[in-house]
Amino acid sequence: MSVGTLRRTRGGVGSSARRVDGVPKVKGAFQYGSDLWAEEMLWGQTVRSPHAHARIRGVDIAKALSYPGVRAVLLAADVPGRKTFGLEFADQPVLAQDRVRYVGEPVAILAAVDPEVARRAAERVVVDYEVLPAVTDMEEALRPGAPQVHEYGNVLHHVRIVHGDPDAPADVWVEGYYETAMQDQAILGPEAGMAVPADDGGVDLYVATQWLHVDRQQVAPCLGLPPEKVRLHLAGVGGAFGAREDVSMHIHACMLALRTGRPVRIVYSREESFFGHVHRHPSRVWMRHGATRDGRLVNVYARVLLDGGAYASSGAAVITNAATFATGPYEVPNALVEATRVFTHNPPCGAMRGFGAPQVCFAHEAQMDRLAQALGMDPARVRLQNAMKTGSVTITGQVVRGSAPVRQVIERCLALPMPEEPAAGPRDPQALPGGAGNVSRGEGVRRGVGIAVGYKNIAYSGGFDDSAEARVRVFRTADGPAVEVHSAAAEVGEGLHTVLVQVARTELGIEHVTLHPPDTAIGSAGSTSASRQTMMSGGAVQLACRAVAEELFRRVRARAASAGRTLRGELTLADGRVLAAGEPVGEVDNYLDEPIEARRTYHHRPTQPLDERGQGDVHVTLAFAAQRAVVEVDEELGLARVVQLASAHDVGRAINPQGVEGQIEGGAAMGLGLALMEEVQLDGGRIRNASFTDYLIPTFLDMPPVVSAVVEEPEPGVPYGAKGVGEMATLVATPAIVAALRAATGRPLNRAPVRPDDLIGLAPPVASGPPPPAPAVPGPRPVPHYHGLDAGQQELMRPESD
Amino acid sequence: MEAQGASARPVVEISLTVNGRPHTLAVEPRETLLDLLRMRLGLTGAKLSCDVQVCGACTVLVDGLPVSACTYLAYEARGRQVLTIEGLADGEGLHPLQQAFIDHAAFQCGYCTPGMILAAKALLDEIPRPTTDEIKHYLRGNICRCTGYKKILEAVLAAAETMASRHG
Numbered sequence: 001m002s003v004g005t006l007r008r009t010r011g012g013v014g015s016s017a018r019r020v021d022g023v024p025k026v027k028g029a030f031q032y033g034s035d036l037w038a039e040e041m042l043w044g045q046t047v048r049s050p051h052a053h054a055r056i057r058g059v060d061i062a063k064a065l066s067y068p069g070v071r072a073v074l075l076a077a078d079v080p081g082r083k084t085f086g087l088e089f090a091d092q093p094v095l096a097q098d099r100v101r102y103v104g105e106p107v108a109i110l111a112a113v114d115p116e117v118a119r120r121a122a123e124r125v126v127v128d129y130e131v132l133p134a135v136t137d138m139e140e141a142l143r144p145g146a147p148q149v150h151e152y153g154n155v156l157h158h159v160r161i162v163h164g165d166p167d168a169p170a171d172v173w174v175e176g177y178y179e180t181a182m183q184d185q186a187i188l189g190p191e192a193g194m195a196v197p198a199d200d201g202g203v204d205l206y207v208a209t210q211w212l213h214v215d216r217q218q219v220a221p222c223l224g225l226p227p228e229k230v231r232l233h234l235a236g237v238g239g240a241f242g243a244r245e246d247v248s249m250h251i252h253a254c255m256l257a258l259r260t261g262r263p264v265r266i267v268y269s270r271e272e273s274f275f276g277h278v279h280r281h282p283s284r285v286w287m288r289h290g291a292t293r294d295g296r297l298v299n300v301y302a303r304v305l306l307d308g309g310a311y312a313s314s315g316a317a318v319i320t321n322a323a324t325f326a327t328g329p330y331e332v333p334n335a336l337v338e339a340t341r342v343f344t345h346n347p348p349c350g351a352m353r354g355f356g357a358p359q360v361c362f363a364h365e366a367q368m369d370r371l372a373q374a375l376g377m378d379p380a381r382v383r384l385q386n387a388m389k390t391g392s393v394t395i396t397g398q399v400v401r402g403s404a405p406v407r408q409v410i411e412r413c414l415a416l417p418m419p420e421e422p423a424a425g426p427r428d429p430q431a432l433p434g435g436a437g438n439v440s441r442g443e444g445v446r447r448g449v450g451i452a453v454g455y456k457n458i459a460y461s462g463g464f465d466d467s468a469e470a471r472v473r474v475f476r477t478a479d480g481p482a483v484e485v486h487s488a489a490a491e492v493g494e495g496l497h498t499v500l501v502q503v504a505r506t507e508l509g510i511e512h513v514t515l516h517p518p519d520t521a522i523g524s525a526g527s528t529s530a531s532r533q534t535m536m537s538g539g540a541v542q543l544a545c546r547a548v549a550e551e552l553f554r555r556v557r558a559r560a561a562s563a564g565r566t567l568r569g570e571l572t573l574a575d576g577r578v579l580a581a582g583e584p585v586g587e588v589d590n591y592l593d594e595p596i597e598a599r600r601t602y603h604h605r606p607t608q609p610l611d612e613r614g615q616g617d618v619h620v621t622l623a624f625a626a627q628r629a630v631v632e633v634d635e636e637l638g639l640a641r642v643v644q645l646a647s648a649h650d651v652g653r654a655i656n657p658q659g660v661e662g663q664i665e666g667g668a669a670m671g672l673g674l675a676l677m678e679e680v681q682l683d684g685g686r687i688r689n690a691s692f693t694d695y696l697i698p699t700f701l702d703m704p705p706v707v708s709a710v711v712e713e714p715e716p717g718v719p720y721g722a723k724g725v726g727e728m729a730t731l732v733a734t735p736a737i738v739a740a741l742r743a744a745t746g747r748p749l750n751r752a753p754v755r756p757d758d759l760i761g762l763a764p765p766v767a768s769g770p771p772p773p774a775p776a777v778p779g780p781r782p783v784p785h786y787h788g789l790d791a792g793q794q795e796l797m798r799p800e801s802d
Numbered sequence: 803m804e805a806q807g808a809s810a811r812p813v814v815e816i817s818l819t820v821n822g823r824p825h826t827l828a829v830e831p832r833e834t835l836l837d838l839l840r841m842r843l844g845l846t847g848a849k850l851s852c853d854v855q856v857c858g859a860c861t862v863l864v865d866g867l868p869v870s871a872c873t874y875l876a877y878e879a880r881g882r883q884v885l886t887i888e889g890l891a892d893g894e895g896l897h898p899l900q901q902a903f904i905d906h907a908a909f910q911c912g913y914c915t916p917g918m919i920l921a922a923k924a925l926l927d928e929i930p931r932p933t934t935d936e937i938k939h940y941l942r943g944n945i946c947r948c949t950g951y952k953k954i955l956e957a958v959l960a961a962a963e964t965m966a967s968r969h970g
Contacts (some may be wrong), residue, residue, distance in 0.1 A: 018904055025912030026900040026919060028847020028887030035846040068810070116811070116832075188851045188859055188913040188947050238849070238913035239947050270853050430935065493911025493948050658907045665950030666910060692852035692945070700938045703951045 009574065012506035013720055016658035019498045020515065021491065032236035033192030033208035034267045041194070042071055044249065044256050044266035045118035047108040047125045048275060049100035052345040052685030053134035053147065056098055056107070056127060063124040064110055069117035071260045073110040073125065078255065081224030085247050087214065087350065091150070092311040094222050094251050100129070101149055101310035102347050103686045104275025111256040111264050134345035136685045138284060138307035141344045142772045149310055149343035156308055156341045157316040158775045159323040161614030163395040164334035170290025170298040174370040177768045178287070178363040179751040180734075181679035182307075183280035185352055186697050189238015190273040191248040194265040195257035202229025203254045208237040210244045212488050213524035222251045223258065227520075230254070234518040240492035241670070242351030243277040245529055246313055274690035278313045278350030279680055281306035281341070283322070283359035286771040289367045295375050297333075297386045300367075300395075302326040303771035304339035304360060306349070313350030315341040320462060321356030323614065327395050328364040329406050329455040329624050330386035335395040337614065338774035345685045351529060353670060353730045354456065361454040362752055365735035369450075369742070379739075383453050384410055388624075397615040403713040403723075405650050406624050410453060412648035412709045413626035419644040419705070421447075433632050434639030435701060444636035447643070450739025453626045454731040457619040458724040459532035463609040466532070466620075468602050469523030470540035471516075472504060472548050474588070475595035480576050481588040483508055485544075486516035489525035489537040494726055495659040496533045500541050502655060503719075507545030509573035510588065523601065531623065531724025534655055539602035539719040547598035549573060555591045605717060621715055623723040624650040627668075627732035630704075631740040638756030640744075642672060642704040642737055649708065652715040652723035664708045664729045669698045671733025674752050675741075676702070816880035820845070821889025829876040836860045836871035838879075839886060847887035847916040851945075858944030861917030862886050868924045887916035890923065898964040899923055899957070908957035910948030918944045922958045930966055934959070 011017035024030040061073040076083060076095040083097065084090045096107045108125050112118035135147045141154040148154060193207030202225055209215050212232040220230040237244065249266040256264040268276045283306050290299040304322050308315040319341035326337045354361075372379040387406035393399055422431075422442075432438040432445060460466040471486040483504045491497040501513040518525075525537045553571045556578050560567050569581025578585045608616040630643040645668045654660045677696040681688040689695045714721020734752050741759065742749050749758055750765045757763035813828040820843060827842060839845040839862065848871050851859035855870040862871045863885040890897045899919050902908070909915040918941065925932060925940040932940070937958050938951075946954060 016907075019907060019909075021912065022904040022909075023896070025909050025915050026887075026896065026903045027891060028845075028916040030912055031846070032849070032913065034850065035840075037844070037846075186947055187911075188857065188945065189849065189911065190851070237911060238851075239911040241947075267850075270851065430939075493909075493913075495907075495910065662907055662910060662949055662953060665952045666948045667950075669950035670947075691854060692856045693854050697857075697945050697947065698950075699942045699945060700951050700955075701942045706950055706952050 009505045009509050010511050011502060013502050013655050016656055017498055017502050019495055020501050021497060030236050032189050032238050033206070034189060036194040036206055036235055036265055038194065038196060038263035041263040041265055042111040042113060042256065042260055043115045043118045044109060044111050044253055044264045045122045046106050046252060046272065047122050049096060049103060049105040049107055051100055051129055051131050052103050052136060053132045054100050054129040055132060056096060056100065057130055058128045059108060060126040061108065063126070064121045067117065067121040067124055069113040070121045071111045072256055073108060074255055074259060075108050079222055082221040085218040085222055085251060086312055087246050087314045088316055089312040102345055104347055106252065109252045109256060111260055134685055136344050136346050136682065138305050138342045138344055139772055141342050149345060154343045155775050156312050156343055157319050159320050159339045159610065159614055160774065161323055161335060161337040161395055163397065166299065166301065166334055166336035168299045168334040171293040172374050173288060173290045174367060174374050175288045176363065176367055176370055177750060178285045178366055179766050180283045180359050180362050180674065181753060182282040182349065182682065183352060183674050183678050184274060184680050184695055185241035185243035185277065186695065187239035187241065187243045190268040190270060191276045192267040193235055193249055193253055194263055195253035196263045197257045197261055200229060202231065203257055204231045204233060205250060205254055206233045206235045207250055208235045208244060210240050210490050210492060210529055211527035212490065212518065212520050214527065215247060215250055216520055218247050219250050219254060223254055232520045234490055237490060237492040240528065241353045242355065242529060245351045245527060246278050248276045270692060271690045274680065274687050275347060278348045280352035281308055281318060281349040281359065284768065285360060285363040287363050287367050289371050291371055291375065295377050295382050295385050297330055299334040300327045300332050302337045302360070304337065306341045306359065307344055307346060308341050309344055309346040309348040311348040313348050315350060318350065318356040320610065321457065322360050324396050324618055325357045325456065326360045326364065328361065328368070329388045329453055331388055331392050332395055337395065340775060346682055347687065353667065354727045355530065357454065357456045358674070358731050358734060361452065361731050362735045362738070365452040365739065366750065369739055379451055380410060380414055396610060396618050398617045398619065400622060402621050402715045403650065403652065404622065404624065405711045405713050406453065408711045409624050409626040409648040409650050412711055413628050413646055416628070416646040416707050416709060419630055433634040433641035434637060438634060438637060438639055440634060440636060444634050445632050446635055446744040447630065447632050448740040448742070448744025449628065449630050450736045450743055451626065451628050452732045452735035452739060454728065455622050455624045456727055456731060457530065458621040458623055459530055459535055459604055461607050461619045463607055466526055466536065466604055468525040468536035468540040469599065470537060470544045471522055471597065471599040472541060472544035473595055473597040474508060474510065474548050474592065476589050476592040480512065481510050481592060482512040482514065483510050484514050484516055485541055486522050487525050487537050487541065488518050488520060488522050489533050490518060490528040492528050494663060495656060496528060496537065498659065499534050499538055499655050503538050503541045504545055507542055508549060510576055531726040534722050534724055535604065535718050536602055538655065538722065540600055542719045543600035543602055544598045547600055548596045551596045552588065552591055556585060621718060621723055623728055625728035625732045627736035629736035629740040631737060631744055633741060633744040633759055635745060635760060638760040640676060640741060640759060644704050644707070645733060646707045647729060647732065648711055649725060649728055650711045650713065650723065651725045652718065653712050653721040654710055655720060655722050660710060660725050661708060663725045665706045667727065667729025668706050668733045669703055671730040672702065672737060673698050675734045675737035676753050679753050814877060816877060818879045818882055818884060820884045821886060831877060833876045834872055835862070835874045835876045835879050838876040839871060845886050845888050849913055849916065851913065858917045858921060859914050861920050861944060863920055863924055866924065866927060868921045885920070887920060890919065899961040902957040902961035902964065906953045906957040906960060908949065908953040914944060914946045918946065918954060926962055926965060931962055
């Protein structure tokens with residue numbers, strides 16, 4: 001792919017083009033899912049299980065149905081088609097049938113004329129439960145005799161990776177046990193959408209989501225409708241971070257709309273939002289690292305458990321990611337990884353920014369520090385010495401073919417300026433850890449520095465034929481040529497739509513580019529996740545633009561030929577003109593008597609699934625990042641403050657440098673949250689803090705200055721050489737901050753988030769016995785059978801064209 | 803909205819000014835200012851997010867001061883001047899804060915943005931040239947999940963400069 005020959009068009013690739021959604025967003029005119037409104041609209045409400053595990057003996061809806069203003073109350077029996085849905089496996093009931101498996105599971109839905117009526121009516125649905133024993137601990141769930149979440153057991157998927165000789169000896173061994181908590185995406189815009197019944201018996205669903213087409217694949221069968229009668233349209237998305245990969249209110253709103261014949265809007269409350277989407281899997285990780293005396297990694301053992309809660313969601317893919325990244329961006333000649341994604345009666349877990357990589361990054365980076373300490377080496381040197389590079393072999397046996405500037409990100413990160421040391425003498429209390437809440441004079445404040453390095457895949461892995469479609473149309477307007485780009489790709493806040501416009505500007509040399517509203521009238525763009533859309537939908541727009549340009553050039557040559565002229569040299573486009581060998585030939589407008597349109601699909605190069613030994617060319621592209629954190633801890637009060645976050649990111653090429661910075665800064669904030677405050681606290685499967693008063697998110701005062709550098713080594717074989725940048729900052733921020741806290745306190749902190757008690761030694765490090773035995777491999781295959789549900793399950797991670 | 807269900811609930815009549823326009827409405831005593839703005843007046847710029855006055859997405863200005871409209875009763879706004887994001891710009895143009903948020907990419911998903919901008923306006927009305935620390939402290943009640951705040955800080959500093967230079 002040519003990188004150096006791109007002609008600069010204003011607002012094109014490589015520029016910090018202004019965001020296309022800027023004006024409506026700053027004026028409050030951008031329509032989010034929760035802002036939708038239609039004449040005669042009804043308000044949907046969900047009745048949820050208060051129990052982690054119970055049998056449903058019966059549901060009495062009479063009182064709710066007779067409540068004035070209620071138009072419909074629906075139960076599992078009212079689901080018109082398939083009774084279950086799911087992202088990878090259709091194991092999750094649309095509405096609970098005979099049993100509930102987590103607190104918050106939907107049991108009934110209703111529609112009413114106003115939201116207050118809907119809320120009051122929901123309280124009048126009476127469900128008769130027989131409470132059953134629940135298993136809410138991931139290690140308990142693996143023990144014989146534990147309550148079974150599903151009849152096929154409590155393991156969704158187990159991945160074993162055997163690389164080299166797992167019995168290989170080493171001079172020095174370090175061992176550790178690590179935990180990360182369940183993290184909430186805390187999307188500020190809760191789940192929301194509106195379903196509008198259509199005259200053809202179908203339905204139009206306007207919804208805030210990450211992937212319209214995978215939603216439709218799940219929604220349509222449950223409604224008993226063919227896909228073409230279920231049309232999805234993207235509503236404004238108030239943040240995603242993985243929370244909107246799974247279906248939430250989609251099917252419910254459609255069912256109510258089809259039943260009542262009226263538009264139905266469902267917007268979750270904040271509390272409901274904590275139940276309404278999957279979270280980051282909590283993890284327990286045991287690791288053992290062996291190295292030579294001079295610091296070369298020889299052998300790594302990792303045992304990874306992820307608690308997936310009650311349903312599959314994308315858990316099989318998450319655990320595969322966690323397994324393949326378990327040893328970090330280092331050359332590891334021998335390894336054994338055993339990774340299990342467990343079912344419990346906790347709320348379901350699935351995708352969240354980083355997708356299995358943050359949990360293992362937290363562990364392997366703590367191990368690298370431990371190794372450095374055992375060897376008496378500098379932590380950065382141990383990492384540099386073992387850093388992957390192009391040509392390295394990963395633990396799945398994959399040769400890293402693309403750019404892998406691991407050394408560079410580490411060196412660039414460490415070269416960023418350090419924050420100033422606090423001046424001697426009394427300090428402004430506001431600047432102490434804890435801010436105004438700190439009643440000391442800073443006598444117990446210690447500073448610490450930590451680093452972390454991590455890596456993650458871009459786009460889908462493991463043999464999935466990942467693709468994105470786009471349609472590009474060039475036409476004449478009164479103000480010159482214009483471009484329309486149609487893609488189903490969801491803008492979730494990261495700036496993708498601006499990137500697509502930049503690509504079209506650069507490819508066609510036309511500044512005036514508009515976006516068709518994303519919907520299912522065009523083919524799938526895949527999910528806005530896995531840091532993949534710049535590469536995938538950017539690639540689709542690039543292909544479609546090149547097809548349009550080809551037709552335009554055909555017209556240019558034909559007209560020249562009919563005038564008896566021959567055009568010499570390569571034809572190109574810039575500033576609304578056609579050029580031949582760099583010399584203007586004519587305005588693009590002159591060739592647009594008929595608009596030109598092309599639709600193209602981008603596929604990345606094929607990957608392979610892991611084999612039974614966990615070996616395979618599993619990932620397309622890898623992106624790397626290094627993070628340094630400086631913290632201050634008040635050792636007497638257990639208060640911590642992050643003083644500075646510095647990072648360097650391998651981005652291949654920055655399509656929009658300002659947007660790249662935004663991803664790095666925002667991702668760092670989310671990683672800081674997991675390091676210091678964010679935890680969905682569970683008690684017997686019940687979320688104890690389903691509110692922003694108790695689930696804490698970093699505020700303006702929690703965020704230190706963030707400084708960043710980008711390393712641009714174009715990735716061969718992908719559009720513009722650009723890698724995604726959405727997830728890496730989150731990955732490395734948490735381990736770097738916790739490493740800095742360890743350095744400041746000298747305590748072996750091994751659980752994120754770190755609490756005040758941990759910092760002052762009131763709570764010992766979390767302890768664990770030996771890792772649980774690994775399930776037999778191969779098998780169990782993920783969700784092998786689903787008896788008892790009439791519709792059965794099907795694999796969804798297949799291209800639609802099959 | 804249909805009367806059923808809602809008809810049995812008591813209402814009280816209030817008058818208030820929103821974005822310079824007077825309104826007289828019959829509201830329920832339990833109704834929040836946010837519901838009034840979003841559901842009765844169709845002003846959906848202010849967002850419901852946390853519903854407990856900690857995230858600031860619902861921030862509007864009442865008599866020039868930022869309030870969380872999600873927990874502020876509509877009744878409390880009687881006789882007062884309410885400014886929402888829809889009323890900030892002068893006509894089709896943009897307020898300097900809005901322009902600065904665009905220039906600095908001080909938003910991503912944009913859900914917190916209306917509240918953030920109005921809180922920042924209240925700050926700049928009170929302290930025209932705030933320091934970095936003053937901005938961070940003033941805006942600590944407005945949560946942004948996307949940006950990490952750095953670009954918001956830059957935008958508010960830039961807007962302060964623009965506004966100060968305009969007022970000479």
